[in-house]
Amino acid sequence: MIAVxxxxxxxxxxxxxxxAADRLLLSTIVRRQGHEVLTAANGAEAxxxxxxxxxxxxxxxxxxxxxxxxxxxxxxxxxAGETLVPIIFLTSLTESEGLARCLEAGGDDFLxxxxxxxxxxxKIKAMDRxxxxxxxxxxxxxxxxxxxxxxxxxxxxxxxxxxxxxxxGCLNAPNIRYLQSPYALFxxxxxxxxxxxxxxxxxxxxxxxxxxxxxxxGAMPLxxxxxxxxxxxxxxxxxxxxxxxxxxxxxPVDMFCCATLLCLSFQRxxxxxxxxxxxxxxxxxxxxxxxxxxxxxxxxxxxxxPETFDDRTEVFPMALGDRVFLLSDGVIDTCDADExxxxxxxxxxxxxxxRQPEELFEEIEQAxxxxxxxxxxxxxxxxVSLLDATQMRPPTLVYSDSGQSCPLDWSVSFEFRAASxxxxxxxxxxxxLLLEVHGLRAQSxxxxxxxxxxxxxxxxxxxxxxxxxxxxxxxxxxRYYQERNARLDALRSGYVRVHLEVVPTGxxxxxxxxxxDSGKGFDIARVMERPAENVRLSGRGVNLVQQLGRNAxxxxxxxxxxxxxxxxxxx
Amino acid sequence: xxxxxxNRDVLVALQEVMEDEYPMLLDTFLADSEERLSLLRQQxxxxxxxxxxxxxxxxxxxxxxVRLADLCHELEHxxxxxxxxxxxxxxxxxxxxxxxxxxxxxxxxxxRSRYEKATVxxx
Numbered sequence: 001m002i003a004v005x006x007x008x009x010x011x012x013x014x015x016x017x018x019x020a021a022d023r024l025l026l027s028t029i030v031r032r033q034g035h036e037v038l039t040a041a042n043g044a045e046a047x048x049x050x051x052x053x054x055x056x057x058x059x060x061x062x063x064x065x066x067x068x069x070x071x072x073x074x075x076x077x078x079x080a081g082e083t084l085v086p087i088i089f090l091t092s093l094t095e096s097e098g099l100a101r102c103l104e105a106g107g108d109d110f111l112x113x114x115x116x117x118x119x120x121x122x123k124i125k126a127m128d129r130x131x132x133x134x135x136x137x138x139x140x141x142x143x144x145x146x147x148x149x150x151x152x153x154x155x156x157x158x159x160x161x162x163x164x165x166x167x168x169g170c171l172n173a174p175n176i177r178y179l180q181s182p183y184a185l186f187x188x189x190x191x192x193x194x195x196x197x198x199x200x201x202x203x204x205x206x207x208x209x210x211x212x213x214x215x216x217x218g219a220m221p222l223x224x225x226x227x228x229x230x231x232x233x234x235x236x237x238x239x240x241x242x243x244x245x246x247x248x249x250x251x252p253v254d255m256f257c258c259a260t261l262l263c264l265s266f267q268r269x270x271x272x273x274x275x276x277x278x279x280x281x282x283x284x285x286x287x288x289x290x291x292x293x294x295x296x297x298x299x300x301x302x303x304x305x306p307e308t309f310d311d312r313t314e315v316f317p318m319a320l321g322d323r324v325f326l327l328s329d330g331v332i333d334t335c336d337a338d339e340x341x342x343x344x345x346x347x348x349x350x351x352x353x354x355r356q357p358e359e360l361f362e363e364i365e366q367a368x369x370x371x372x373x374x375x376x377x378x379x380x381x382x383x384v385s386l387l388d389a390t391q392m393r394p395p396t397l398v399y400s401d402s403g404q405s406c407p408l409d410w411s412v413s414f415e416f417r418a419a420s421x422x423x424x425x426x427x428x429x430x431x432x433l434l435l436e437v438h439g440l441r442a443q444s445x446x447x448x449x450x451x452x453x454x455x456x457x458x459x460x461x462x463x464x465x466x467x468x469x470x471x472x473x474x475x476x477x478x479r480y481y482q483e484r485n486a487r488l489d490a491l492r493s494g495y496v497r498v499h500l501e502v503v504p505t506g507x508x509x510x511x512x513x514x515x516x517d518s519g520k521g522f523d524i525a526r527v528m529e530r531p532a533e534n535v536r537l538s539g540r541g542v543n544l545v546q547q548l549g550r551n552a553x554x555x556x557x558x559x560x561x562x563x564x565x566x567x568x569x570x571x
Numbered sequence: 572x573x574x575x576x577x578n579r580d581v582l583v584a585l586q587e588v589m590e591d592e593y594p595m596l597l598d599t600f601l602a603d604s605e606e607r608l609s610l611l612r613q614q615x616x617x618x619x620x621x622x623x624x625x626x627x628x629x630x631x632x633x634x635x636x637v638r639l640a641d642l643c644h645e646l647e648h649x650x651x652x653x654x655x656x657x658x659x660x661x662x663x664x665x666x667x668x669x670x671x672x673x674x675x676x677x678x679x680x681x682x683r684s685r686y687e688k689a690t691v692x693x694x
Contacts, residue, residue: 019630021600028589028596063625092629092644114581114632117588 011128012036014055016046016072017090018064026059026090026115033121043067047075050085057127058087059111062102070105077106084134086127090115155186158216165223169194173201174391175264178382179361187378188215189328190257192223194230197431197448199266199392202230202239203384205326206259206301207278218257218302221246233428233448236263236272237311240301244309247302256302260294260326264318266389267449267544270477271324274313276300280344281326282351283316291351292316294324315481317474318386323357327364330379334368342371406438408509411501418491421459427452430498437502439509439567446548447511447565453541454515454561455496460484462517462559463494468541494518507569513549514562521557576673581635582680597681600634604670611646611663620659621650627666636673642666 013035017023020041027037038055040046044067046060058076062069073087089102092113102110108130109123171178171193178191188208195201204226208215222243229239240261247257258277265271273294275281281294298310318324327347334342350367354360361381368379412433416426431448434440440447460466464487470480499514527542546552549563586593607627614620628643646662 019603019626021596021603021630022633024592024596024599025585025589025633028592032588061629063622090629092625092632113629114635117584 009128009132010034010036011057011124012038012053012055013124014038014040014046014049014053014058016040016043016058016064016069017061018042019061022061022090022113022115029115029117029120030059030124033124035124043069043072046072047079050076050079056085056131057124058085060087060089060107062089062091062098070101073102073105073107082138084131086131088123088127154213158213159186162216162220162223165220165227169227170201175201175385175387176203176382177358177361178380179365180380181378186212186216187330188219189330189378189380190219190222190259191380191382192226193384194227195392196230196263197233197444198452199389199445199449201262201264201266201384201392202226202236203262203264203324203326203382204259205278205281205328205380205382206257207328207380208257209255214255218247218251218255221250222257222301229428233431233452235425235427236261236274236313238425238428240274240311241306241309244301244304244311245306248305251302256300258296258300258329260296261313262324262326262384263313264324264384264386266386266392269318269320269386270315271318271386272313272315273324274298274311279327279329279332281324283318284323284325284357285319286321286323286357287319291325294326312485313481315477317471317477320386320388323383323385325360325383326381328378328380331364331368331381334372334379336371337373342368346371406436408437408502408504411499413497413499415495415497417495418493421463421494421496422488422491426498427455430500434500434511437509437511440511440565443565443567450545450549450563450565451513453544454513454563455498457541457561458496458515458517458519461522462519463491463496464488465519505566508567510567511565512562513564514560516556516560519559521559524554524558527558576636576638576669577676578635578637581633585634586684593684594681597677597684600630601674601677603630604674608667608670611666615656617650617653617659621647624650634677636669639666639669639673642669 013030015023015026015030015037017026017039018041023039023041027039031037038049038053040049042064043060046058046069047067049055050058058073060069060073064072069089073089076085076087086108087106088109088111089107090111090113091098091102099110108127111120111123169192170176171191173193173195176193180189180191181187188210190204190206190208192204192206193201204222206219206222208218225243225246226239229242234242243259251257256277260273260275260278260281263272271283273281273283275294275296276298277296277300280296283292283294284290285292294314294316297312297314304310332342332344332347336342346367347364350360350364354363360383364381365379414426414430416424420426427448430451431444434447434451435444461468464484466480466484466487468480470476470483495518497514497516499512499516501512501514503510545561545563549565552561552563554561585596589596604627607623610623611620611627614623624643624647628640628647631640631643642662642665646659646666649659649662
């Protein structure tokens with residue numbers, strides 16, 4: 001990197017001296033010390049010689065005709081720019097005032113008359129060391145600048161590639177507000193959002209350990225898993241398991257990813273949450289102005305083995321307009337000048353003082369700035385609100401195949417038994433299968449929602465025997481999902497059967513779905529009687545199936561549900 | 572060496588440094604000094620007197636002309652402090668006389684070195 005220089009390097013030395021005898025004497029001394037000598041008889045000549053031949057060191061008489069040494073020194077220093085060209089003033093000046101002038105003019109040292117060879121040699125050597133040191137510093141500075149630019153460019157490219165991956169999602173959806181530094185990726189912060197086939201929204205706010213490229217590297221596979229599995233209709237649990245397993249496999253031991261995952265269901269008006277190592281998120285109930293903390297209950301992703309990883313989520317009801325707020329640890333870990341943390345208490349004070357929910361981000365940023373004395377660029381915040389399902393428009397999916405080979409006359413039956421029901425989510429597979437039928441693709445959202453609803457009804461109310469009336473209020477809602485997890489863990493027997501049948505009808509076709517379970521069944525007539533407006537947190541499923549599918553019917557005491565989807569000739 | 576006019580040690584050192592160019596150095600010094608002396612005699616401006624005296628002092632000290640350098644230093648100082656002109660003129664006279672003393676010493680030195688050069692076989 002740095003050129004190795006010989007201990008003695010011959011220099012080109014400019015001697016500016018008006019006295020011919022002194023000039024001759026000094027030239028001879030310097031030449032005998034192995035250097036090359038240029039001479040000038042006054043300051044103006046010295047500047048001109050310097051301009052043309054760029055000597056490395058200057059011996060300059062202070063008092064000279066035409067242009068004195070002070071002026072010449074200033075001009076030479078200006079010409080030399082960043083390069084250090086040491087100037088040693090030759091002077092018999094004894095007054096400190098005169099010596100000070102030499103330094104002010106840019107002189108680096110003095111040599112008094114009469115000349116002493118030994119001292120002159122020592123001074124030239126010392127100045128040469130200084131000169132080389134400066135050259136090395138400049139060289140290293142330029143090298144650092146080059147490396148820095150190189151690094152920035154790499155980051156730009158990496159960010160551009162990553163943005164293609166990360167922003168394939170729906171961060172621009174009308175119910176999402178977020179704040180992130182443009183280079184958050186290199187702070188290890190990651191924000192992803194995507195619609196599921198059923199129109200639910202998955203959101204991930206992650207924070208990798210470390211900074212810079214290592215922190216950014218893990219973001220890529222995480223985003224791929226998140227988008228791939230969300231698009232295929234996997235739930236949070238399966239997605240989490242896969243993300244954890246993947247990070248565990250690829251990341252070094254000391255690297256992991258704190259993350260909060262949300263599944264916001266606009267149809268069910270609920271949010272499912274998994275928090276591994278992130279600061280508390282908050283579910284803001286607008287009507288009561290209460291904030292429910294969404295606390296970390298798990299270790300970060302990439303820490304535990306797939307066998308010990310806990311994918312359990314919590315589900316909370318939401319009303320229209322309610323918001324979920326997530327933040328990175330940059331917020332509460334912000335320190336002031338005395339190493340005091342901003343902390344959760346101060347965050348709560350900002351919440352309490354907030355009047356316009358739209359201004360919350362700005363208020364938090366302002367509070368951090370006031371607290372710390374300067375702004376931070378590694379704070380990530382996201383707020384997701386629950387809008388009416390009709391306001392959300394999931395993007396239509398794009399299929400690459402032509403549809404010529406689509407199957408049009410078939411049926412298939414599955415039976416999922418206890419061990420599968422515990423951990424396996426068959427919906428993505430069923431949906432993939434059904435979307436091979438071209439005519440069904442336009443209704444994929446409705447299809448998935450209905451399948452999901454029928455499957456979870458069969459599992460939760462049928463096999464697990466959970467009473468949906470538990471979900472009448474918020475605390476019951478939470479209890480319902482705790483109970484669901486407990487019963488699922490304890491499940492030894494039972495089944496859910498899914499029958500799918502596709503038949504062509506004229507130019508179009510018909511899909512009938514039948515879902516049966518091993519449960520006790522329910523009083524169909526009573527559920528159907530309940531007026532829809534009384535249905536708040538429970539029983540929404542039946543309505544949903546009736547609205548989205550055709551000819552929905554229940555038989556065998558509610559143990560068997562049937563619904564149909566039709567399609568016309570394709571354009 | 573307790574020559575009050577000339578420091579012989581300096582001359583030995585100069586000859587060692589200059590080698591073949593030693594006589595040329597002596598000639599240059601004498602010519603330079605003549606020029607400076609005539610400048611000193613003509614100049615009435617204190618600032619220019621000071622500068623000429625300063626330069627003369629520098630080369631005299633380099634050449635071992637101890638007393639000449641001292642006198643130039645005194646002139647430089649008095650010119651700077653704006654002493655009355657007669658006092659400066661008196662000093663210039665002393666410098667003139669001192670140069671008249673050392674000049675033959677340098678000329679003799681030149682002769683000696685020429686002779687030395689002619690007789691000493693060098694390698």
